[in-house]
Amino acid sequence: MSAxxxxxxxxxxxxxxESLAKILDTETLLASAGSDEALAASTTATIVELxxxxxxxxxxAGGLGLNLGDRxxxxxxxxxxxxxxxxxxxxxxxAPALAALAAEGSEAAAELLGRAVEGELRGAxxxxxxxxxxxxxxxxxxxxxxxxxxxxxxxxxxxxLYGLEEGGAALxxxxxxxxxxxxxxxxxxxxSPLASxxxxxxPGLRRDYELALICEAFGCGERTLEVSVExxxxxxxxxxxxxxxxxxxxxxxxxxxxxxxxxxxxGRFVDLAGEEGASGTALDGWAATLAHTxxxxxxxxxxxxxxxxxxxxxxxxLGLHLSYRRILAVQYLLGGDGPTAELVGAExxxxxxxx
Amino acid sequence: VSAGPLPVPTLSFRPEDEQLRGRIRTWMAANEPxxxxxxxxxxxxxxxxxxRRLHGAGFVGLSWPERYxxxxxxxxxxxxxxxxxxxxxxxxxxxxxxxYMCGPTIMDFGDEGQAERYLPAMLDASESWCQGFSxxxxxxxxxxxxxxxxxxxxxxxxxxxxxxxxRAHIARRCACLVRTEPASERHRGLSLVIIDMEDPGVQxxxxxxxxxxxxFNEVFLDDVEARxxxxxxxxxxxxxxxxxxxxxxxxxxxxxxxxxxxxxxxxLADAMIERGLDADxxxxxxxxxxxxxxxxxxxxxxxxxxxxxxGELAPGSTSIDKLHLSRVExxxxxxxxxxxxxxxxxxxxxxxxxxxxxxxxxIYGGSTEIQLNIISRQLxxxxxxx
Numbered sequence: 001m002s003a004x005x006x007x008x009x010x011x012x013x014x015x016x017x018e019s020l021a022k023i024l025d026t027e028t029l030l031a032s033a034g035s036d037e038a039l040a041a042s043t044t045a046t047i048v049e050l051x052x053x054x055x056x057x058x059x060x061a062g063g064l065g066l067n068l069g070d071r072x073x074x075x076x077x078x079x080x081x082x083x084x085x086x087x088x089x090x091x092x093x094x095a096p097a098l099a100a101l102a103a104e105g106s107e108a109a110a111e112l113l114g115r116a117v118e119g120e121l122r123g124a125x126x127x128x129x130x131x132x133x134x135x136x137x138x139x140x141x142x143x144x145x146x147x148x149x150x151x152x153x154x155x156x157x158x159x160x161l162y163g164l165e166e167g168g169a170a171l172x173x174x175x176x177x178x179x180x181x182x183x184x185x186x187x188x189x190x191x192s193p194l195a196s197x198x199x200x201x202x203p204g205l206r207r208d209y210e211l212a213l214i215c216e217a218f219g220c221g222e223r224t225l226e227v228s229v230e231x232x233x234x235x236x237x238x239x240x241x242x243x244x245x246x247x248x249x250x251x252x253x254x255x256x257x258x259x260x261x262x263x264x265x266x267g268r269f270v271d272l273a274g275e276e277g278a279s280g281t282a283l284d285g286w287a288a289t290l291a292h293t294x295x296x297x298x299x300x301x302x303x304x305x306x307x308x309x310x311x312x313x314x315x316x317x318l319g320l321h322l323s324y325r326r327i328l329a330v331q332y333l334l335g336g337d338g339p340t341a342e343l344v345g346a347e348x349x350x351x352x353x354x355x
Numbered sequence: 356v357s358a359g360p361l362p363v364p365t366l367s368f369r370p371e372d373e374q375l376r377g378r379i380r381t382w383m384a385a386n387e388p389x390x391x392x393x394x395x396x397x398x399x400x401x402x403x404x405x406x407r408r409l410h411g412a413g414f415v416g417l418s419w420p421e422r423y424x425x426x427x428x429x430x431x432x433x434x435x436x437x438x439x440x441x442x443x444x445x446x447x448x449x450x451x452x453x454x455y456m457c458g459p460t461i462m463d464f465g466d467e468g469q470a471e472r473y474l475p476a477m478l479d480a481s482e483s484w485c486q487g488f489s490x491x492x493x494x495x496x497x498x499x500x501x502x503x504x505x506x507x508x509x510x511x512x513x514x515x516x517x518x519x520x521x522r523a524h525i526a527r528r529c530a531c532l533v534r535t536e537p538a539s540e541r542h543r544g545l546s547l548v549i550i551d552m553e554d555p556g557v558q559x560x561x562x563x564x565x566x567x568x569x570x571f572n573e574v575f576l577d578d579v580e581a582r583x584x585x586x587x588x589x590x591x592x593x594x595x596x597x598x599x600x601x602x603x604x605x606x607x608x609x610x611x612x613x614x615x616x617x618x619x620x621x622x623l624a625d626a627m628i629e630r631g632l633d634a635d636x637x638x639x640x641x642x643x644x645x646x647x648x649x650x651x652x653x654x655x656x657x658x659x660x661x662x663x664x665x666g667e668l669a670p671g672s673t674s675i676d677k678l679h680l681s682r683v684e685x686x687x688x689x690x691x692x693x694x695x696x697x698x699x700x701x702x703x704x705x706x707x708x709x710x711x712x713x714x715x716x717x718i719y720g721g722s723t724e725i726q727l728n729i730i731s732r733q734l735x736x737x738x739x740x741x
Contacts, residue, residue: 072361072362073361073362076358080358215361218361219361222358222359226357226358229735229736232737233737241738243737243738244738246728249728249735249737250724250727250728252731252735253726253730253734253735256675256730256731256735257675257678257679257730259359260655260672260675260734261651261652261654261655261675263360263361263362263363263658264365264651264654264657265650265651265655266363267361267362267363267364267365267654267658268365268653268657268658269362270362271362271365271367274367286650289646289647289650289651292644292647293651340643341639341643341644341647342636342640343643344643344644344646344647345638345639345640345643345646346634346643348642348646349624349627349628349633349634349639349642350633352621352624352628352633353633
């Protein structure tokens with residue numbers, strides 16, 4: 001596709017991808033993972049300057065007013081470039097949640113919103129496990145930056161905002177699978193929310209955030225396939241590029257199969273969401289399907305990438321483990337492989353038995 | 356190598372498409388043909404009659420131009436029809452090879468004379484079509500075609516043998532891939548010729564498949580006479596025309612197949628509910644995984660049709676549809692028989708029938724290995740590997 005044919009949203013994604021590639025080089029990411037510390041404040045500030053905190057907020061609330069398709073594309077770019085999870089959550093979870101709460105009349109949210117859109121507010125997002133009722137599972141884990149001030153809890157049918165300053169809701173850092181991301185255990189204690197939304201808007205916001213995670217995993221997985229294809233074309237063994245061996249070529253083709261069906265699934269979700277009178281239940285069903293299939297395909301892509309790279313693929317310095325850790329983290333933030341399948345199955349079987 | 360587009364467009368239905376769906380549904384409800392006869396020959400006859408009636412109602416060839424007997428609509432309409440047809444007790448067109456593959460290929464590559472001669476009779480199944488591609492020495496390696504076509508003035512005299520030819524025994528026409536340039540090799544020098552299956556030189560011998568049913572055949576061609584006028588796309592252009600035809604096999608076909616698989620999954624779900632096992636975590640996981648994969652198959656089918664409708668179908672992309680279909684189909688029936696247990700597994704019933712039949716999906720229309728080759732070469736740009 002020529003650059004001229006790009007839409008505004010595609011152009012935005014392309015330039016963000018290029019900028020992030022320069023800021024988040026492998027060396028920088030490895031340093032953060034190695035010390036299990038967040039990126040240097042100066043690096044984060046460079047990303048914030050790109051205006052990423054406005055990507056999932058409407059224009060009236062000070063954001064970019066992007067449509068769902070454009071947001072999906074940008075979330076995939078976040079995945080390609082391994083943007084820190086805390087930044088992802090601020091952009092795709094915290095800021096839109098504050099905008100929704102402010103629109104519902106919450107003054108506390110309105111006060112925080114401006115800073116959130118500018119990228120000046122540090123906050124975290126916790127997703128309650130799907131099958132549970134609206135309350136937060138005490139084992140919930142969220143990514144968080146240092147000096148977090150706010151926590152958004154995205155429940156099944158309820159969205160809540162908590163302050164993190166005084167005792168009450170708290171984030172306790174833990175040794176996370178995805179180091180450098182500030183993975184923390186969430187506890188709400190006796191805290192009461194500063195603001196909340198119950199009703200139709202809450203599941204929509206939750207779904208949008210889940211789609212961002214799904215697209216992040218997709219982008220991350222697709223990137224590992226690109227890297228593998230390039231490597232297989234260059235690396236020679238037995239006197240020719242390893243891509244010339246069917247065992248390698250077919251492994252990569254299998255990965256491509258998962259990536260392309262995932263792409264189709266995300267496309268279908270975006271199209272359905274854009275249809276007039278799209279039902280929340282139907283969209284929830286699609287989101288659950290994608291939560292099961294897309295991270296799994298991304299995971300296979302990354303596992304295949306490690307395999308195709310051989311010994312170097314297993315090394316610290318190549319950094320494929322960063323992608324692998326991120327994809328696994330997303331897969332399990334969304335519930336995990338088996339549980340997400342179980343959820344899809346339970347919903348479908350329930351629907352059948354009610355006929 | 357760079358990121359592919361996201362999100363990709365998929366088929367979306369407009370109000371007029373939904374109106375069409377309503378019309379088809381009403382007609383189907385009033386004309387539901389009932390379960391097809393179990394005897395294979397009778398079943399085929401019933402299917403021919405069913406397509407004739409569907410055509411009479413104006414539903415066959417919805418995307419074809421009106422001048423060829425179609426309705427002049429687009430692929431959305433065709434998808435709506437496929438979906439509604441798949442929900443009936445006779446979920447397929449007996450002449451699907453004609454309507455969905457040979458017909459569109461003639462429209463793309465053929466000439467007006469061929470279109471006028473052959474297209475209308477495809478729609479009411481008065482002339483069924485088959486596809487003469489595979490040969491004993493040309494299976495996955497299709498370019499190893501040996502059947503010869505000797506051009507003599509305006510005639511072509513054909514000699515050779517085809518195999519695995521689905522429905523040859525009920526077909527009146529065959530789109531047959533033959534080598535018309537004697538010294539040519541591989542993909543060059545091939546022509547896609549329409550032959551009359553009633554020609555005295557055509558001999559069709561049944562090749563019962565592993566279920567004992569007569570789906571496909573050997574076709575012996577002994578001085579069969581065809582006309583140069585009946586070469587689709589002209590002499591020597593057979594490979595391109597044949598590849599186009601194969602890509603059509605993976606468009607609407609996959610959508611139709613997906614709906615039938617979804618019906619099978621519904622049946623499985625109902626059986627598990629009946630046994631009181633629907634809350635069992637293993638049942639939920641297995642069925643949930645299959646459901647999700649079928650949803651992706653549908654999404655991929657809609658994506659392919661949207662690309663086809665926009666004239667932007669990337670070469671090789673339909674191998675994704677075919678490969679995913681074969682994976683899901685084989686997994687579905689294996690899981691069904693496993694969940695339903697030995698009582699089902701040890702008896703011959705539609706589950707075990709479909710379990711056996713599912714072995715064909717990863718072979719027909721380009722085996723899984725060929726699809727993986729296509730994906731690695733055409734979609735990933737990797738060099739040739741065998």
